[in-house]
Amino acid sequence: MADEKTWQPLELIxxxxxxxxxxxxxxxxxxxxxxxxxxxxxxxxxxxxxGFEREISGKELASYRELIRxxxxxxxxxxxxxxxxxxxxxxxxxxxxxxxxxxxxLLVEAALEKMMPKKATLPEDDAVQxxxxxxxxxxxxxxxxxxxxxxxxSYGEDVLDEAxxxxxxxxxxxxxxxxxxxxxxPLPRQKAKAKSGVEVHAGGPELKVLDLGTGxxxxxxxxxxxxxxxxxxxxDASPKALAVAKKNAAGAxxxxxxxxxxxxxxxxxxxxxSYDIIVSNPPYLVEGDEDIWPEVSAYDPPAALYGGNDGLxxxxxxxxxxxxWLAPEGWIFLEVGAGQAGKVADLMRRRGFRxxxxxxxxxxxxxxxxxxxxxx
Numbered sequence: 001m002a003d004e005k006t007w008q009p010l011e012l013i014x015x016x017x018x019x020x021x022x023x024x025x026x027x028x029x030x031x032x033x034x035x036x037x038x039x040x041x042x043x044x045x046x047x048x049x050x051g052f053e054r055e056i057s058g059k060e061l062a063s064y065r066e067l068i069r070x071x072x073x074x075x076x077x078x079x080x081x082x083x084x085x086x087x088x089x090x091x092x093x094x095x096x097x098x099x100x101x102x103x104x105x106l107l108v109e110a111a112l113e114k115m116m117p118k119k120a121t122l123p124e125d126d127a128v129q130x131x132x133x134x135x136x137x138x139x140x141x142x143x144x145x146x147x148x149x150x151x152x153x154s155y156g157e158d159v160l161d162e163a164x165x166x167x168x169x170x171x172x173x174x175x176x177x178x179x180x181x182x183x184x185x186p187l188p189r190q191k192a193k194a195k196s197g198v199e200v201h202a203g204g205p206e207l208k209v210l211d212l213g214t215g216x217x218x219x220x221x222x223x224x225x226x227x228x229x230x231x232x233x234x235x236d237a238s239p240k241a242l243a244v245a246k247k248n249a250a251g252a253x254x255x256x257x258x259x260x261x262x263x264x265x266x267x268x269x270x271x272x273x274s275y276d277i278i279v280s281n282p283p284y285l286v287e288g289d290e291d292i293w294p295e296v297s298a299y300d301p302p303a304a305l306y307g308g309n310d311g312l313x314x315x316x317x318x319x320x321x322x323x324x325w326l327a328p329e330g331w332i333f334l335e336v337g338a339g340q341a342g343k344v345a346d347l348m349r350r351r352g353f354r355x356x357x358x359x360x361x362x363x364x365x366x367x368x369x370x371x372x373x374x375x376x
Contacts, residue, residue: 020071036048075298086100107281213236213265215304225254282314283303323353
């Protein structure tokens with residue numbers, strides 16, 4: 001009997017990506033690389049290319065085939081590996097929580113703009129300028145493979161490379177490539193880099209932040225990690241979700257500034273409390289929508305996905321009560337689904353919110369609705 005074929009990383013990635021493409025997997029090569037890194041115990045995807053002559057053992061191949069079987073069945077890589085990157089932080093994900101979405105980073109960034117007022121912007125002329133690029137030299141095979149891998153890294157990550165898990169919470173790592181939740185939704189573009197120079201942010205007094213429906217804790221933890229003066233109360237109705245969120249806060253070393261409470265929206269708030277910032281990414285998908293990607297519908301908890309017959313039920317509960325808990329000059333930030341921003345903005349205006357604004361994600365979809373507390 002002939003020996004089974006011997007595989008090396010690049011050939012195996014190529015064949016696997018072709019196979020995943022036939023299964024309509026959105027990012028086949030990236031997923032093939034991430035899963036092979038996991039099986040081989042490699043800290044970075046670049047190591048697959050630097051070690052392109054390595055032979056993969058029969059045991060490793062069997063493990064890899066099992067992971068690819070799961071991905072071909074449309075189980076997300078973040079579910080297979082149990083982690084997902086969000087705002088430069090590694091988050092544990094389980095079946096009890098929604099897997100953090102790249103587009104939710106826009107919600108966090110919008111809140112941070114209010115929480116961390118800009119102190120100064122260094123003019124572009126004062127910024128460090130890159131050295132002129134020299135004519136590239138011919139690379140040996142292994143260096144060429146490594147350079148190719150670095151180029152591939154520009155497409156972003158579905159989850160963190162293994163080596164990134166020990167990095168401090170505020171270190172910048174490649175962000176996940178945005179993926180739509182529904183078939184036919186536009187694929188968000190990658191965020192363009194700012195052209196105005198290096199921003200320097202000021203400190204200030206303590207900020208009280210409320211995160212409604214915290215799930216994995218990604219919003220609450222990211223706000224605490226990126227704004228040291230924030231003290232966050234994170235609320236969720238699910239005790240299992242709160243257990244995951246607490247683990248993520250501890251992993252990001254912000255547990256002392258994030259308090260977790262079980263409750264349904266504002267029911268977990270206490271008499272006399274008020275908040276400078278309120279944020280929420282509530283369930284907003286329409287029940288019965290048949291165009292939701294299987295990576296979402298089959299693996300995220302339904303309670304974190306669906307917002308009633310039109311997706312707006314959570315907003316009808318959140319918006320009317322918000323003025324009771326928002327400081328006089330406080331702001332609320334709500335993530336919304338495609339086509340919902342106008343209706344949510346109308347809800348807020350009718351309730352008296354000032355300066356109601358809508359922010360678009362990197363695919364041009366109106367994704368965040370924000371407003372200032374009504375006048376007293």
